[in-house]
Amino acid sequence: MRTSIATVCLSGTLEEKMHACARAGFDGIEIFEQDLLVSPQSPAQIRALAAELGLSLDLYQPFRDFEGVDEQQLADNLYRAEAKFMLMRELGMDLMLLCSNVATATLGDDGTAAAQLRLLGDLAARYGIRIAYEALAWGRFVNDFEHAWRIVELADHPNIGTCLDSFHILSRGWDPAGIEKIPAEKIFFVQLADAPQLSMDILSWSRHYRVFPGEGAWALDQFLGHLVRGGYAGPVSLEIFNDVFRQADEVRTAVDAMRSLIWLAERTSVHLQETDGPQARYPMELATLPQVPEPTGFNFAEVKAEDTGQLQTLLGQLGFTFQGRHRTKAVQLWTQGRARIIINEQQARNQEPAIAALGFDVADPVRAASRAVQLKAEPVPRQSQADEEVLQGVYAPDTTEVFFCQGTGDGTAAWTREFARPQDSSAAGTAGNTGLDLVTQVDHVNLAQPWQHFDESVLFYESTLALAPSPSTEVPSPVGLVRSQVMRTHDGAVRLALNIAPLVMEKPGPSSESAYPQHIAFACTDLVALARRAVAAGLEFLQIPANYYADLQARFRLDPALLATLQELNLLYDRDEHGEFLHFYTATVGSVFFEVVERRGGYNGYGAPNAPVRLAAQYLLAQRSRDGSAKIAGYARNR
Amino acid sequence: MRTSIATVCLSGTLEEKMHACARAGFDGIEIFEQDLLVSPQSPAQIRALAAELGLSLDLYQPFRDFEGVDEQQLADNLYRAEAKFMLMRELGMDLMLLCSNVATATLGDDGTAAAQLRLLGDLAARYGIRIAYEALAWGRFVNDFEHAWRIVELADHPNIGTCLDSFHILSRGWDPAGIEKIPAEKIFFVQLADAPQLSMDILSWSRHYRVFPGEGAWALDQFLGHLVRGGYAGPVSLEIFNDVFRQADEVRTAVDAMRSLIWLAERTSVHLQETDGPQARYPMELATLPQVPEPTGFNFAEVKAEDTGQLQTLLGQLGFTFQGRHRTKAVQLWTQGRARIIINEQQARNQEPAIAALGFDVADPVRAASRAVQLKAEPVPRQSQADEEVLQGVYAPDTTEVFFCQGTGDGTAAWTREFARPQDSSAAGTAGNTGLDLVTQVDHVNLAQPWQHFDESVLFYESTLALAPSPSTEVPSPVGLVRSQVMRTHDGAVRLALNIAPLVMEKPGPSSESAYPQHIAFACTDLVALARRAVAAGLEFLQIPANYYADLQARFRLDPALLATLQELNLLYDRDEHGEFLHFYTATVGSVFFEVVERRGGYNGYGAPNAPVRLAAQYLLAQRSRDGSAKIAGYARNR
CATH class of the missing domain: 3.20.20.150 (Divalent-metal-dependent TIM barrel enzymes)
Structure with missing residues (x-):
C-alpha cells in the first residue's frame, strides 16, 4: 500500500x-x-x-x-x-x-x-x-x-x-x-x-x-x-x-x-x-503486523521518585509487603496479591513521585514489542545485566513507559527473583501488613493525558495493546471539565483510564501547582476491612464531605449501618443495575495517589458519580498546601 | 430587576x-x-x-x-x-x-x-x-x-x-x-x-x-x-x-x-x-443606562515601550510627523492626517513595544465613561495636571485601556495642545515625511485576545462602545487556526478586529516567543505612492513570497503592470464585488506592527484571504530571529 x-x-x-x-x-x-x-x-x-x-x-x-x-x-x-x-x-x-x-x-x-x-x-x-x-x-x-x-x-x-x-x-x-x-x-x-x-x-x-x-x-x-x-x-x-x-x-x-x-x-x-476468504488476492498489497491477543493483566506499575519515604509509608499502610531491593539497581518491589509496585529511585533527581511505567501481561512479549515498534512506537532503552530478564518496552504518547511482560497462568513474574528480600522482614515499610493480602490485583490505572495528544493515545493503546475504548465521560471539577476515556480489555483484566485535564488558565488547583495527579487503583475483596486496617496503620485518607453522604442516602436509601461505616471511613459508594462499588482514595504524594476498590456483583464502572467529589477534595487540599499566592499557571506547562 | x-x-x-x-x-x-x-x-x-x-x-x-x-x-x-x-x-x-x-x-x-x-x-x-x-x-x-x-x-x-x-x-x-x-x-x-x-x-x-x-x-x-x-x-x-x-x-x-x-x-x-410605547408600565423595574451613540472614529492609539527608537523610525518612514513631547510626561505624539499615535515611555521598564490604549471619539465622554463603569468596567486611574484634559477610560478584558474622547466635527483633539513641538522640526523621527499626508486616519486596530475571554470581549465592546460584531472568520497559520472577530460601527468609522490566537502548545512561532503580535492599520489615499516613499525612507516591509503573486494572477487576471508593482513593493491585493483592497505590512517591533491599506470603491473587508500569507511570513521571521532552540512555549504564558 x-x-x-x-x-x-x-x-x-x-x-x-x-x-x-x-x-x-x-x-x-x-x-x-x-x-x-x-x-x-x-x-x-x-x-x-x-x-x-x-x-x-x-x-x-x-x-x-x-x-x-x-x-x-x-x-x-x-x-x-x-x-x-x-x-x-x-x-x-x-x-x-x-x-x-x-x-x-x-x-x-x-x-x-x-x-x-x-x-x-x-x-x-x-x-x-x-x-x-x-x-x-x-x-x-x-x-x-x-x-x-x-x-x-x-x-x-x-x-x-x-x-x-x-x-x-x-x-x-x-x-x-x-x-x-x-x-x-x-x-x-x-x-x-x-x-x-x-x-x-x-x-x-x-x-x-x-x-x-x-x-x-x-x-x-x-x-x-x-x-x-x-x-x-x-x-x-x-x-x-x-x-x-x-x-x-x-x-x-x-x-x-x-x-x-x-x-x-x-x-x-x-x-x-x-x-x-484467505485465498483472495488483490492488486493492492496490505502489509500485516505480528498479531497479538489482549493483555491478561497488569504485570506491574512503576512509580519514580527521588524521595520514596512517603510512598513506602502509604504502601505499607495499604497492606503491601516490601519484597526487597533490586540486586543491581536502586529499585524497590512492593507486592500484595498479584499487585506489584516498583519504586524506582534511579535518575529521579528532584523528581516528585509520578507514575513512570506500566507492565502488561502478554502472551509473547517479543512479538508484542515488535508489533509496537512496527507501529512506530519508540522503544525504551533499558539497561540490564547479563543474567536479568530483558523487558521490552515502548513510550506511550504521554511518555509513560509501556512494558510487555510474560504473562503466566498463576500470575507470577520471573523478574521478581532479581529482588532480594530484606534480612529483617520487620524493616521499615512493612508496617500495616498483618500478613493477610486483601488486595488481589491492580484494578485500573488512571493516567493524565496532554489534551493535544488524546486521539494519538487512544490509537496507540488500541493498536499496540489491543485495548478497546469505552464511551467517554466528562467530570466537573472546580477548575473545569475533565474528560475521561477508559481503554480496556473485553474481560476487564486491564483497564486504563485516560484523563484529559482542562487546560487551566486562571484557576490555581491540583493541575496547576504540580502535575495533574494520576493514580493506581487496587482491587480488594473486603474494602471495609482493608480501610479499618489502614486507619489503624495511620493512613491519610482523602476526606469526603458530610454533604456527600446525605445525598447518598437520599439517592440509594442505604442501610443506616452501611452509611455510617462509609462516612466513618471516608468510603465512597456507587450502584448500578449489575452491582455495587465501594472505594476510597489516599492523599496524594507528588503527583500520585492510590485508590482501593471493591466490586460487588457485576458492577463494571469506576464510580464516575463520585469523581467530582474526589476532584473537589483534591482541589481544596492543593489550595491549602499553597502559600495563598494565586499563581496563573496551567497543567500544560507542567508536562 | x-x-x-x-x-x-x-x-x-x-x-x-x-x-x-x-x-x-x-x-x-x-x-x-x-x-x-x-x-x-x-x-x-x-x-x-x-x-x-x-x-x-x-x-x-x-x-x-x-x-x-x-x-x-x-x-x-x-x-x-x-x-x-x-x-x-x-x-x-x-x-x-x-x-x-x-x-x-x-x-x-x-x-x-x-x-x-x-x-x-x-x-x-x-x-x-x-x-x-x-x-x-x-x-x-x-x-x-x-x-x-x-x-x-x-x-x-x-x-x-x-x-x-x-x-x-x-x-x-x-x-x-x-x-x-x-x-x-x-x-x-x-x-x-x-x-x-x-x-x-x-x-x-x-x-x-x-x-x-x-x-x-x-x-x-x-x-x-x-x-x-x-x-x-x-x-x-x-x-x-x-x-x-x-x-x-x-x-x-x-x-x-x-x-x-x-x-x-x-x-x-x-x-x-x-x-x-413609552407610557407602558410593568411590575418589573428595568434599570437603564446612559445611552450613547456609536463612536465616530479613533481618537488615538497608544503604544507603550521602554525603547522607542525603532517605533519612531517606523512611523517616520510611514510619513508620520513628530508633534513633540508632552509638557509633563514622557510621552510623544506622532500624527498623519487624523491618525494619532502616542508613544508612551512611562512605566515601561523592560517593556517591548505593545499596544496599550485606544482612544475613541464619542459625543459625550463623561456619559460614555459613566455607562461603561455602570457596566462593571474597571476605570483606568489616570493622573493629570490641573490644566490638562482629563481622559476617561476603562480597561478592556484584555487589559487594553479604552478611552472615551471628545469627538469633533473637524477631527481635531484638544489634548494635542499639551504636546510641545520640537524646536528643530528636522529632528530625528521626521525622516520620510515630505509634508504630504497620504494617511488619512486609523482604518482598524487588531488586538489579540486571550481565548478564554473572547465572549467577554465581544460583550464588552458591544455594551460599552456600541460596536456590533461582524461574522467571524478563521485564518490558518503555521501554528494553528486564528479566529478573527471584527467589532465595528455601522459606518465603518471604527473597526476593531479581535484575534484569538491558537493556544500554541508545541510549535514555536510568533505567538510563543513574544506576545502574539497586534497591529494598527492606517487608511491611505494612494498606497503605491506611500509605499514608494517608505521604500525610499528605508522602511522594512514584510516580505511576500513570489508564489502568492502567481496565485493572485491566476485568480484575478490582473493588469501585468499592477501585478509587477504589487510584487515589487510587497503589496497584497484583494477584490470583492464592491471594490478593491491594497495593503502592506511593516516588520514587527516588539509585539506591534503596522499595516497601511487603501480601499478602492466599496470594499468593506480586511483582506482576509491574505492573512495566512502574513501569518506565515511572520512565523518565518520569528523562527529566524530565534537562536534555533525549539522551546515549548505558549501564547497564554505571555499574557
Whole structure:
C-alpha cells in the first residue's frame, strides 16, 4: 500500500511538513495549495526537496468551483486552471484534485458538467496532467460520490477520473459498497479521514474534527476493503483537517498519521480475509503486523521518585509487603496479591513521585514489542545485566513507559527473583501488613493525558495493546471539565483510564501547582476491612464531605449501618443495575495517589458519580498546601 | 430587576463562587446541588455565608426524574424529595427546580404527571417549599414549556409552578410569545442563557456552549420582554454551562455575567418602549443606562515601550510627523492626517513595544465613561495636571485601556495642545515625511485576545462602545487556526478586529516567543505612492513570497503592470464585488506592527484571504530571529 498525506494535516511551514512526512516514512504527499502560496520556496525548490527526501508529490489540491458555470465563468476558470497546470509542471506534478462546485455553479445538469470537464481534460492533457474530480459533501449540485462518478463517466476523457474521500462519503451516510462498481483505473486518488460521531453541520465537522483512521467512529477497514476489492492499487492518502493537529508538533502528528495507516492496512487485511476468504488476492498489497491477543493483566506499575519515604509509608499502610531491593539497581518491589509496585529511585533527581511505567501481561512479549515498534512506537532503552530478564518496552504518547511482560497462568513474574528480600522482614515499610493480602490485583490505572495528544493515545493503546475504548465521560471539577476515556480489555483484566485535564488558565488547583495527579487503583475483596486496617496503620485518607453522604442516602436509601461505616471511613459508594462499588482514595504524594476498590456483583464502572467529589477534595487540599499566592499557571506547562 | 446566577456558571469551590457573585453585585444565587455535595461546608455554614454576603439563596437545583413513573418509583422519588426538602430547610431555602423526566418516566399522560406533581406539592408544602417545574428540551415526554405549563395548570397546587429557561425554549425553536399567556404568579423562576447558533445535538449544545446574554445569537431582549409584559417580577437568573467559564477566574466570570444582565435589562427596556410605547408600565423595574451613540472614529492609539527608537523610525518612514513631547510626561505624539499615535515611555521598564490604549471619539465622554463603569468596567486611574484634559477610560478584558474622547466635527483633539513641538522640526523621527499626508486616519486596530475571554470581549465592546460584531472568520497559520472577530460601527468609522490566537502548545512561532503580535492599520489615499516613499525612507516591509503573486494572477487576471508593482513593493491585493483592497505590512517591533491599506470603491473587508500569507511570513521571521532552540512555549504564558 502506497502511503500519502496532505500537507494541511500538519503544523509548520511546507518545508517542516515535508521533513516530518519523510521522517514518519510516508511514500508521498499531497501539496495543499495554501501551504505553497505562503512559502518563500519556489516550486523548483520544493520539487528538489521532495526528491532529496524521497517523497513523491502525489496530488496538487484543491482546485475549486470549476464546472456547471456559464461561458464567461468557464473561460475564467480555464485561465485559472492553466496557470495552475504551469505551476504543477514546475513542481513536476501530474495529478490535480478538483472539488465539486460549491460557489459558482448555476447549471445543474450532468451533461454541462461533463462537457466542461472534458474541456478541462483537453487542457490538462497538454500539460500531461490528470484531474481527480471529487464530490464534496456540501457541493452545490454534486455531493454524492456516485454522482461525481456518473459525470466522470459521461465526460469519458482519459485525463478525467474521480477522487474518493471517506469523509465526504461516510458523513452523508452514503453506502461505500458502490465504490466497487467504479472501474479501478478511473479512481485516480483516495483520501481517508475518520471522524468522531458528531451531530453538527457537515462543513464544521469536516473542517475541524477529522481525525486519523482508528481515532474516530467509522469502519474504515470496510471502506478501504471496497477499494481493494474493486482493484484500486494507487496511493492511500490522509486528508485531516483538525484544529489540534494544526497546533501540535508536526513530527509527532506525522508519526501518529503513519501509525493509523499501518494499523488500517492490517485491519483491512483481516476484514478482507474474513469476508473473501484467505485465498483472495488483490492488486493492492496490505502489509500485516505480528498479531497479538489482549493483555491478561497488569504485570506491574512503576512509580519514580527521588524521595520514596512517603510512598513506602502509604504502601505499607495499604497492606503491601516490601519484597526487597533490586540486586543491581536502586529499585524497590512492593507486592500484595498479584499487585506489584516498583519504586524506582534511579535518575529521579528532584523528581516528585509520578507514575513512570506500566507492565502488561502478554502472551509473547517479543512479538508484542515488535508489533509496537512496527507501529512506530519508540522503544525504551533499558539497561540490564547479563543474567536479568530483558523487558521490552515502548513510550506511550504521554511518555509513560509501556512494558510487555510474560504473562503466566498463576500470575507470577520471573523478574521478581532479581529482588532480594530484606534480612529483617520487620524493616521499615512493612508496617500495616498483618500478613493477610486483601488486595488481589491492580484494578485500573488512571493516567493524565496532554489534551493535544488524546486521539494519538487512544490509537496507540488500541493498536499496540489491543485495548478497546469505552464511551467517554466528562467530570466537573472546580477548575473545569475533565474528560475521561477508559481503554480496556473485553474481560476487564486491564483497564486504563485516560484523563484529559482542562487546560487551566486562571484557576490555581491540583493541575496547576504540580502535575495533574494520576493514580493506581487496587482491587480488594473486603474494602471495609482493608480501610479499618489502614486507619489503624495511620493512613491519610482523602476526606469526603458530610454533604456527600446525605445525598447518598437520599439517592440509594442505604442501610443506616452501611452509611455510617462509609462516612466513618471516608468510603465512597456507587450502584448500578449489575452491582455495587465501594472505594476510597489516599492523599496524594507528588503527583500520585492510590485508590482501593471493591466490586460487588457485576458492577463494571469506576464510580464516575463520585469523581467530582474526589476532584473537589483534591482541589481544596492543593489550595491549602499553597502559600495563598494565586499563581496563573496551567497543567500544560507542567508536562 | 432582581438578579441571580447559578453556581454552576463559575469555577472554584462553592465558597469561592459565592464570594465572586457577591463582589459582582448579584442579588441572589441558585445553588447547584453538585457544588454543595462536594463542599466541606455544612448547609448551615452556607446559609450563614450567604447572609453575611447579602446573597439570597433563590433556587435549589436540579431535582430530576420525578414524574410519570410507576408506584414503586414514585415512592422512591418522594423519599428522595423529602431528603432534599430537609436539606433545603437547613439552607433556609424555599424554591426547588424540578426538571422534566429524562430517564425514568414510563407514563406519558399529563394526568399522571399532574397527579404526581400534586403529591410532591403536598409534601413540599409541609416544608414551606415551592416547586418550579421546567421542561428540558430533551425531556422524555415533556420538552416544551407550554406542555410543562399545562401539567402545572392541571396539578393546580399552590406549591407547584413553572420555571422558564430560555435555552430550553429557544434551542427547540418554540415561540416565546406563549410565555405571556402563563399567569405571572405561576412562573416561579426564570433562567436565561444565550448560545451561539450551532447545529449540533441540543444536549451537547446546552452542556458546553451556553454563553451569557449578548454573547450568543438569540434575541433575549424579546424573550425577557414577554416575561415583563406578562407581569413577571421575580428573579432573572443565569444558568450557563460553558467549558471555558468553568476554567476561568470566577470573579471575572461573575462580573461578565452581571454585565450581561445589566445590558439585557437596558435592551429589554428599549425593546418594550419600541413595541408598547413609552407610557407602558410593568411590575418589573428595568434599570437603564446612559445611552450613547456609536463612536465616530479613533481618537488615538497608544503604544507603550521602554525603547522607542525603532517605533519612531517606523512611523517616520510611514510619513508620520513628530508633534513633540508632552509638557509633563514622557510621552510623544506622532500624527498623519487624523491618525494619532502616542508613544508612551512611562512605566515601561523592560517593556517591548505593545499596544496599550485606544482612544475613541464619542459625543459625550463623561456619559460614555459613566455607562461603561455602570457596566462593571474597571476605570483606568489616570493622573493629570490641573490644566490638562482629563481622559476617561476603562480597561478592556484584555487589559487594553479604552478611552472615551471628545469627538469633533473637524477631527481635531484638544489634548494635542499639551504636546510641545520640537524646536528643530528636522529632528530625528521626521525622516520620510515630505509634508504630504497620504494617511488619512486609523482604518482598524487588531488586538489579540486571550481565548478564554473572547465572549467577554465581544460583550464588552458591544455594551460599552456600541460596536456590533461582524461574522467571524478563521485564518490558518503555521501554528494553528486564528479566529478573527471584527467589532465595528455601522459606518465603518471604527473597526476593531479581535484575534484569538491558537493556544500554541508545541510549535514555536510568533505567538510563543513574544506576545502574539497586534497591529494598527492606517487608511491611505494612494498606497503605491506611500509605499514608494517608505521604500525610499528605508522602511522594512514584510516580505511576500513570489508564489502568492502567481496565485493572485491566476485568480484575478490582473493588469501585468499592477501585478509587477504589487510584487515589487510587497503589496497584497484583494477584490470583492464592491471594490478593491491594497495593503502592506511593516516588520514587527516588539509585539506591534503596522499595516497601511487603501480601499478602492466599496470594499468593506480586511483582506482576509491574505492573512495566512502574513501569518506565515511572520512565523518565518520569528523562527529566524530565534537562536534555533525549539522551546515549548505558549501564547497564554505571555499574557
